[in-house]
Amino acid sequence: MQYQGVLKKMATENLETVQYYLDMETDFLNMNQLLNKELEFHFITYECLSCGLEKEIYRQGFCKKCFFETAKAGDWIMRPELSKAHLGIEDRDLEYEKQAQLQPHIVYLANSSNVKVGVTRKNQVPTRWIDQGAHEAIEIVEVPNRYLAGITEVALKEHVADKTNWRKMLKNDIEDESLESWQEKLREFIPEEAKAYFIENNKETSINFPVEKYPLKPKSLNLKKQESYKGKLVGIKGQYFIFEDETVFNVRANEGLVVKIVVK
Structure with a gap:
């Protein structure tokens, strides 16, 4: 299965274990259900969370113009x-x-x-x-x-x-x-x-997080630079995906990126 959409902060639900939901426009993924699955991430383009234009993200999911103009980034x-x-x-x-x-x-x-x-x-x-x-x-x-x-x-x-x-x-x-x-x-x-x-x-x-394996030496994934990544999802904490090879991906820090996610 594959999904495509602009990254936004995951929605959460504080149950016995935190439940995480990723809005991929036409699909609303419960990421807890993807634990122990192989995932592929592909960077496609940008989409500013304020103006919706295909412009490089500057900060907080906004293009440079919107970051300095929108009330949401005061x-x-x-x-x-x-x-x-x-x-x-x-x-x-x-x-x-x-x-x-x-x-x-x-x-x-x-x-x-x-x-x-x-x-x-x-x-x-x-x-x-x-x-x-x-x-x-x-x-x-x-x-x-x-x-x-x-x-x-x-x-x-x-x-x-x-x-x-x-x-x-x-x-x-x-x-x-x-x-x-x-x-x-x-x-x-x-x-x-x-x-x-x-x-x-x-x-x-x-608060209890859905993590099966914590990384000893977490290394951050720069999807804009690397463009694609494949790994087994073993945990979610904060707004981070944690993968078996100790790669971690901060969804919040990558808001405004349009990505394709392939679930193996």
């Missing part, structure tokens, strides 16, 4: 502390920014390669944790807008990491931590504006 997305919709100040599209920024946001702790702090919209819990490959996570603050979440993250990352080591995450080189203890330890560093939104007596969420 600086406030990667740096939520720059959010200004609560002040009625436009970055690129105020209506879009109000919808995205003026809704409940969660500041959380997640453990993927190490304990890290992060921000997400409340309706993206636990999706955001799954995408980062976190095996455990906890909500620590719930605020009414993205700005408050952003300044809280900035304050807390002085005391805890804000990045995931993707190699350690994929090797499953992890330690269990008491995130409740971390939450209490970081409580004093929450900014005054957000202290009232601290979540009391919260519990960790555990």
Whole structure:
């Protein structure tokens, strides 16, 4: 069987084991069902996720023009502390920014390669944790807008990491931590504006990924450069496919690529 479409971040479902779904336009693949199967990936062309044109992808699935123009790629997305919709100040599209920024946001702790702090919209819990490959996570603050979440993250990352080591995450080189203890330890560093939104007596969420074999030395597949690849799928974690030969492929980092997938 073969499928063709533009790569987009996999949809997920947090069941006993995370279920992964890849939208290939005319087909919606449950990737868990393809574990232990031989897959071929072929790079065909590009398709910008914003304008839909066949233009080389610059970042985040967008062509260069769209990356610098679309509201979906504003600086406030990667740096939520720059959010200004609560002040009625436009970055690129105020209506879009109000919808995205003026809704409940969660500041959380997640453990993927190490304990890290992060921000997400409340309706993206636990999706955001799954995408980062976190095996455990906890909500620590719930605020009414993205700005408050952003300044809280900035304050807390002085005391805890804000990045995931993707190699350690994929090797499953992890330690269990008491995130409740971390939450209490970081409580004093929450900014005054957000202290009232601290979540009391919260519990960790555990996440199990469909991985049968973790790589000892993961090597990243550059499909644009290599153009084609064949391997046996042995796991999925975060937004990565893990293959038997220790090749790993980050679907999120390759959004906007049109690919053909052949299932043997």
